[in-house]
Amino acid sequence: MDTIENIKKLLSALEKTREDEVDCEAVFNELDVYAEIVARGEDPGELLPLVKQHLEICRCCHQEFEALIQILESELS
Secondary structure: OOHHHHHHHHHHHHHHOOOOOOOHHHHHHHHHHHHHHHHOOOOHHHHOHHHHHHHHHOHHHHHHHHHHHHHHHHHHO
16 A cells, blocks of 8 residues: 555544543443444434444454345344
8 A cells, every 4th residue: 555545534534532431341341232232223323422423433343344245234134
């Protein structure tokens, strides 16, 4: 990947950081609830804003979330 693109992504992640962030472990503990909220079509940012914020900046947790959503969607079909 281009160095300029990497710097832009890093700056974007830094802009999204907050003092009241949660870590990956805390997000993992709430990920099933968050995914169910999304699957129901509700606004997860309203109910779990810190989890949403973490998923926006953490690639690993976001990948776990995407996998969980795929499982939930396949179960609902």
